Amino acid sequence: MDTAALAERFQARIDADERIEPKDWMPDAYRRTLIRQMSQHAHSEIVGMLPEGNWITRAPTLKRKAILMAKVQDEGGHGAYLYGATETLGVTRDALIEELLAGAARYSSIFNYPTPTWADIGAIGWLVDGAAIMNQIPLCRCSYGPYARAMVRICKEESFHQRQGYDIMLALARGTDAQRRMAQEALDRWWWPALMMFGPPDADSKHSAQSMRWRIKRFSNDELRRRFIEFTVPQAEYLGLAVPQGEIDWSEFEQVLAGHGPCNRERIAARRRAHESGRWVREAALAWADKQRSKRREAV
Amino acid sequence: MSAAGIDDPHGAYVLRLADSNLVLAQRLGEWIGHAPALEEDLGLANTALDLLGQARLLLTHAGDLEGRGRDEDALAFLREERDYRNVALVEQPNGDFGDTIVRQFLYDAWQVELYGRLGASRDRQLAAIADKALKESNYHLRFSAGWVVRLGDGTPESHERVQGSLDRLWPWTVELCEPDDIDHAMLAAGVGVDLAAVRAGWDRRVDRTLSEATLVRPADHPWRWFGKRGQHGEHLGRLLAEMQSLHRAHPGAQW
Numbered sequence: 001m002d003t004a005a006l007a008e009r010f011q012a013r014i015d016a017d018e019r020i021e022p023k024d025w026m027p028d029a030y031r032r033t034l035i036r037q038m039s040q041h042a043h044s045e046i047v048g049m050l051p052e053g054n055w056i057t058r059a060p061t062l063k064r065k066a067i068l069m070a071k072v073q074d075e076g077g078h079g080a081y082l083y084g085a086t087e088t089l090g091v092t093r094d095a096l097i098e099e100l101l102a103g104a105a106r107y108s109s110i111f112n113y114p115t116p117t118w119a120d121i122g123a124i125g126w127l128v129d130g131a132a133i134m135n136q137i138p139l140c141r142c143s144y145g146p147y148a149r150a151m152v153r154i155c156k157e158e159s160f161h162q163r164q165g166y167d168i169m170l171a172l173a174r175g176t177d178a179q180r181r182m183a184q185e186a187l188d189r190w191w192w193p194a195l196m197m198f199g200p201p202d203a204d205s206k207h208s209a210q211s212m213r214w215r216i217k218r219f220s221n222d223e224l225r226r227r228f229i230e231f232t233v234p235q236a237e238y239l240g241l242a243v244p245q246g247e248i249d250w251s252e253f254e255q256v257l258a259g260h261g262p263c264n265r266e267r268i269a270a271r272r273r274a275h276e277s278g279r280w281v282r283e284a285a286l287a288w289a290d291k292q293r294s295k296r297r298e299a300v
Numbered sequence: 301m302s303a304a305g306i307d308d309p310h311g312a313y314v315l316r317l318a319d320s321n322l323v324l325a326q327r328l329g330e331w332i333g334h335a336p337a338l339e340e341d342l343g344l345a346n347t348a349l350d351l352l353g354q355a356r357l358l359l360t361h362a363g364d365l366e367g368r369g370r371d372e373d374a375l376a377f378l379r380e381e382r383d384y385r386n387v388a389l390v391e392q393p394n395g396d397f398g399d400t401i402v403r404q405f406l407y408d409a410w411q412v413e414l415y416g417r418l419g420a421s422r423d424r425q426l427a428a429i430a431d432k433a434l435k436e437s438n439y440h441l442r443f444s445a446g447w448v449v450r451l452g453d454g455t456p457e458s459h460e461r462v463q464g465s466l467d468r469l470w471p472w473t474v475e476l477c478e479p480d481d482i483d484h485a486m487l488a489a490g491v492g493v494d495l496a497a498v499r500a501g502w503d504r505r506v507d508r509t510l511s512e513a514t515l516v517r518p519a520d521h522p523w524r525w526f527g528k529r530g531q532h533g534e535h536l537g538r539l540l541a542e543m544q545s546l547h548r549a550h551p552g553a554q555w
């Protein structure tokens with residue numbers, strides 16, 4: 001079959017809402033788009049461990065500490081799972097991680113903001129995991145099978161995270177004046193970056209139309225953003241917190257994306273440090289595995 | 301509310317077990333997001349979570365035995381360093397991955413022996429906690445012993461590094477199996493375990509793994525240092541200052 005016919009059959013399968021599996025024929029551009037999107041998603045999970053990890057050692061109660069540890073561990077698990085799903089497209093996790101460490105790969109810009117207070121942990125769970133769910137629920141029906149299946153599992157955990165984050169905010173909102181102030185300031189800090197998580201306005205979104213045709217994307221950025229606001233504003237009211245008023249500052253979005261956010265350098269530096277200082281450990285594991293293989297060969 | 305330790309030997313005995321788990325969980329929590337690879341990050345987080353879970357059950361039990369209304373958070377966040385009763389091994393800084401793994405291995409091997417025997421404690425609550433914790437500790441030990449072997453028998457560099465970790469951490473293991481008055485009293489009461497038996501089991505486990513790892517067991521040190529009696533080095537104070545800072549900054553607040 002020639003490429004045009006294959007492409008036609010591929011699009012017909014997509015239009016019929018069939019799942020594309022790793023061994024199926026797919027256009028190169030479809031494969032590249034998925035690799036880009038899925039690896040960015042995996043990187044975001046891993047880099048996202050850093051701002052929240054910042055509070056593991058200082059959580060205010062042992063119960064909150066346990067919940068936060070489990071949450072950050074979940075995010076690591078999401079990363080592992082998504083790297084695995086991306087590998088089905090013919091790339092290796094090591095290569096993807098090298099790109100991240102080289103500063104050549106993107107991850108969600110939201111994680112380039114700092115978590116100066118405990119309330120930021122609440123705000124991240126509530127707003128950032130909340131926005132992630134809005135983005136990801138449609139991905140559970142994404143045309144690429146391994147990605148769709150990964151998202152089903154991940155979305156379940158993200159909704160726990162969202163509830164746990166909201167629960168932190170609720171305790172703060174019902175707490176002392178200092179706690180309420182902490183909660184309001186965290187909402188003020190995270191509101192706009194959370195809205196930016198849905199990506200640029202539809203008019204400026206360069207990948208959207210093709211992704212919609214491929215059913216990698218099912219709703220536009222602005223549509224998802226609107227839904228998130230509708231869903232979240234009553235929750236803020238219930239907390240007695242004021243949602244910031246005004247417009248999204250897209251120049252900030254561009255700046256953070258271009259590497260000039262408050263924590264871009266720190267985040268990549270932390271990942272690099274972990275990778276570099278773990279090199280001898282990974283080398284030891286490889287050397288040991290080699291020795292075991294040659295011992296087994298000798299035994300045969 | 302008083303922020304003191306627990307004087308009654310039974311409560312003090314349980315508190316020692318709780319504190320060791322809590323302090324080690326806190327140390328492991330520092331790794332999350334920074335481990336050599338994703339799987340190790342998840343593995344260390346898993347151990348940290350289990351140890352924290354065990355610490356919470358044990359702290360609650362210690363507070364109940366004390367009967368003065370102190371819950372897990374009062375005991376964790378409002379006691380000073382001198383009233384912490386963790387073994388000094390667990391307060392040692394994380395160092396590199398090898399240091400962390402050796403510390404963990406020495407502790408896991410001890411916990412497996414300890415919990416295996418505490419299941420027969422006359423304190424039924426403590427026995428139930430130990431039964432549940434034993435499964436977790438066996439799993440932790442597989443993870444840490446597996447890494448001790450890979451690092452010890454990996455590359456020349458890893459061998460040298462991890463032998464250094466073992467040499468540095470070894471002196472802190474003495475108190476694990478060296479009974480004091482509280483251990484003797486609790487053994488006599490049928491609550492605690494016989495540390496001589498724990499010692500024999502710990503020796504076997506440690507020797508087996510070290511030999512597989514081609515590592516040399518360091519000579520025992522004449523030095524006696526008892527974190528479990530409140531003798532701490534310079535590191536625990538900082539660990540607690542960080543852990544307790546937010547809780548203490550808002551006295552009486554609910555979280």
Ligand SMILES: [Fe+2]
Pocket residue numbers: 045074075078154158
């Ligand atoms: Fe996640």
Ligand SMILES: [Fe+2]
Pocket residue numbers: 075129157158161
């Ligand atoms: Fe999450």
